[in-house]
Amino acid sequence: MDDPREPGFGSEELDPDAVLWVRGVDYVAGWREAKDAAAELADALTVAGIEATGVQARADASASGAGVVHLRLSAATVRDVAALVRDFATWRKAS
Template identity: 55%
Template sequence: MCGLGDDGFDGEAADLDAGIWVRGVDYVSGWRDAREATAELDDALRLVGVEAAEMRMRAASGADGSGVVRLELSAAGAREVAMLARVAAARLGRAS
C-alpha cells in the first residue's frame, strides 16, 4: 500500500476525462489543503503505532473544489484505528 505523498496517479498518466472539470473551480487549492491534512493524519496515525503498510492515503479534490482525504485501511489497520478511536473517546468522556 502507498503512504503519504501518493499523488493518486498510480504510476500512470492522470485520466483527466475521468471526472467533470468545472471552469472557475479552484481544484488545486482544495488538493493542497487535503495534502496538508493527509500529512497531519499520517503523522498522527504513525505516532499511535499504525503501521504504514496497514494504510494508504491520498489527497484529492471534491467536485466543488474542496479538499478530500481518501484513506484505505487493511482489515487489521481498521481494527487498530477503531480501537484507538474508542480509547480516545473514553479518555474524552465520549464513550457510550
C-alpha cells in the first residue's frame, strides 16, 4: 500500500493548479482529513492482518471541501475486508 503518511501518497498529489477553487472553501483541510483517515484505515487493516499491498488510497477533497478517500482494492483484499466486516457484525450481534 502506498503509505498515506508520506507526502503525495497514492498515484497523485494534491495539485492546486488542476482544480477549480471556490473562494472560502478550505480544500486543504478536507484533503488533510482524508489523508489522516487513509492512514487510520491502513493501520487498522495492518492490525487486522490484511495484506496492505492490495490497497491503494488517495486523499482528495470534494467540491464542498469535505475530505474524500479514493480506494482501489485487489479482489483478494476485498474478500478479506468483507470477511472481517462479517466477523465483526456477527460478534456485535452476539454481544
